[in-house]
Amino acid sequence: MKDSIDSHKNKWMQLPRNVVVGHGVINDTGKVCKDLKLNGNALIVTGETTLKAAGKTVEVCLEDCGFNVDTIIIKNPTLDEIKEVKDRAAGTKASFLLGVGGGKSIDIAKLASTHLDIPFVSIPTAASHDGIVSSRASIRRDNKTVSETAQTPIAVIADTGIIAAAPYRLLAAGCGDIISNYTAVRDWELAHRLRDEPFSEYASIISKMTAKILIESAGAIKAGIEESAWTVMKALVASGVAMSIAGSSRPASGSEHKFSHALDELAPEPALHGEQCGVGTIMMMYLHGGDWQEIRTALETIGAPTCAAELGIKEEYIIKALLHAHEIRPERYTILGAGLTREAAEKVARITKVI
Ligand SMILES: NC(=O)C1=CN([C@@H]2O[C@H](COP(=O)(O)OP(=O)(O)OC[C@H]3O[C@@H](n4cnc5c(N)ncnc54)[C@H](OP(=O)(O)O)[C@@H]3O)[C@@H](O)[C@H]2O)C=CC1
Ligand SMILES: O=C(CO)COP(=O)(O)O
Numbered sequence: 469m470k471d472s473i474d475s476h477k478n479k480w481m482q483l484p485r486n487v488v489v490g491h492g493v494i495n496d497t498g499k500v501c502k503d504l505k506l507n508g509n510a511l512i513v514t515g516e517t518t519l520k521a522a523g524k525t526v527e528v529c530l531e532d533c534g535f536n537v538d539t540i541i542i543k544n545p546t547l548d549e550i551k552e553v554k555d556r557a558a559g560t561k562a563s564f565l566l567g568v569g570g571g572k573s574i575d576i577a578k579l580a581s582t583h584l585d586i587p588f589v590s591i592p593t594a595a596s597h598d599g600i601v602s603s604r605a606s607i608r609r610d611n612k613t614v615s616e617t618a619q620t621p622i623a624v625i626a627d628t629g630i631i632a633a634a635p636y637r638l639l640a641a642g643c644g645d646i647i648s649n650y651t652a653v654r655d656w657e658l659a660h661r662l663r664d665e666p667f668s669e670y671a672s673i674i675s676k677m678t679a680k681i682l683i684e685s686a687g688a689i690k691a692g693i694e695e696s697a698w699t700v701m702k703a704l705v706a707s708g709v710a711m712s713i714a715g716s717s718r719p720a721s722g723s724e725h726k727f728s729h730a731l732d733e734l735a736p737e738p739a740l741h742g743e744q745c746g747v748g749t750i751m752m753m754y755l756h757g758g759d760w761q762e763i764r765t766a767l768e769t770i771g772a773p774t775c776a777a778e779l780g781i782k783e784e785y786i787i788k789a790l791l792h793a794h795e796i797r798p799e800r801y802t803i804l805g806a807g808l809t810r811e812a813a814e815k816v817a818r819i820t821k822v823i
C-alpha cells in the first residue's frame with residue numbers, strides 16, 4: 469500500500485512549561501526554577517538598565533533559594549556577544565541561563581543556551597517584542613538581522629509591576645510588533661499560494677486573532693496602568709506561541725519586518741523594533757489593498773509612532789528602507805515581491821502619511 473503523506477509527518481513544537489505572569493512574580497524566580505528541577509550555577513544575561521530594573525532582584529531571589537549566581541551585561545545581539553556569554557557560562561559551569569530584559573537580552577540568552585544545550589528562563593522587563601516565548605532569536609550578523617532557530621524558554625516570568633513601570637514607549641512598541649501579525653499572515657498566505665510554502669492554519673489564526681484583540685483593546689492601553697501591561701503581555705505570549713507552532717517567525721514577521729530590519733541597517737539612529745514594525749504594517753497593509761487606516765488609527769490611539777517624524781527617522785531613510793526591504797531574507801516571499809520602484813515607494817509612504 470502506498471504510504472500516505474500523513475504517515476511521514478513529523479513535527480516538534482516546543483512550548484514553555486511554566487508561564488508565570490502577574491504583579492510581583494519576579495520574587496518567585498527561585499521557586500519557579502526549583503519547580504523545574506533546575507539547580508547549580510545560574511548565569512543572568514541582562515542589560516545595563518534592566519540590571520537595575522530587575523536583574524538585581526533576580527540575583528538575590530536565586531541566591532536566597534541556594535543557587536550560585538553570576539551576571540553578565542550585554543549591549544547588542546551580535547555573534548561576538550553571544551560568544552562572550554557562552555564563554556562566561558562555560559567558565560562558571562552554568563547549568564542554566566536567565567535572559568532578564570528587553571528583546572536583545574532574551575535573544576542572546578536564548579541562542580547562547582541553545583548552543584550550550586542548557587535550559588533558559590525568559591524574564592521580560594518590558595512588553596516591547598514577541599520574542600519573549602518564541603523559538604526564534606533575531607541576531608545581528610555583519611550588520612544584518614538574521615532569524616535563528618533556538619530553543620523555547622523552559623519558563624517565562626513576566627512581572628506586570630515591572631513591565632508597567634517601564635517607559636511607556638516600550639509597551640507601545642510591543643503593540644506595534646503584535647499588530648504587524650496582520651500583514652505578516654497576509655504575506656505568509658501569499659507565499660503559500662504563489663510558492664507553495666508550508667502554511668499552518670492554527671499558527672496563522674492565533675497570530676491574526678492576537679492582532680485583532682489588541683486592535684480592539686487599543687483604547688484601553690495606557691501608560692502606568694498594570695492592566696495594559698497584562699493585555700499586551702498576553703498578546704505577546706500568544707504571538708510567540710504561534711511562532712513556536714509554525715516552527716518559524718512567519719506568523720509574526722513579513723514585509724513590515726523586512727522594512728524594520730532594513731531601517732536597522734540603513735538609518736543612523738533606528739527606532740525601537742516594534743515601533744518600526746508598526747509603521748511598516750501601515751504601508752504594507754496599503755500594498756496588500758487592506759484597511760491600512762484601521763492599523764494607523766489603532767497605533768495612534770495607543771500612542772505608538774505612525775510616521776517618520778514620530779520614529780525620529782528622516783524621510784529619505786524610509787524610502788531607502790522601502791527600496792531595500794525585499795533584499796532582506798530574500799527567501800521569505802512577501803507583497804514586496806522583487807521590490808518597489810522609487811515612485812511606488814514614495815507613493816505608498818505619502819498616501820499612508822508616513823512621510
Ligand atoms: N526572537 C524573536 O522572536 C524576536 C526578537 N525580537 C528582537 O528583540 C529586539 C527588540 O526588543 P526591544 O525590547 O525593543 O529592544 P531592547 O532589548 O534593545 O530594549 C530596548 C531598551 O529598553 C530598555 N529597557 C527594557 N526594559 C526596561 C525597563 N523595565 N526599564 C527601563 N528600560 C528598559 C533596554 O535596556 P538595556 O539597555 O538594559 O537592555 C533597552 O535600552 C530586537 O533585537 C528584535 O529583533 C523582536 C521580536 C521577536
Ligand atoms: O521580530 C520577530 C517577530 O515579531 C521575529 O522576526 P524575524 O524572524 O524577522 O527576526
Ligand SMILES: [Zn+2]
Pocket residue numbers: 597598645720721725741745
Ligand atoms: Zn518583531
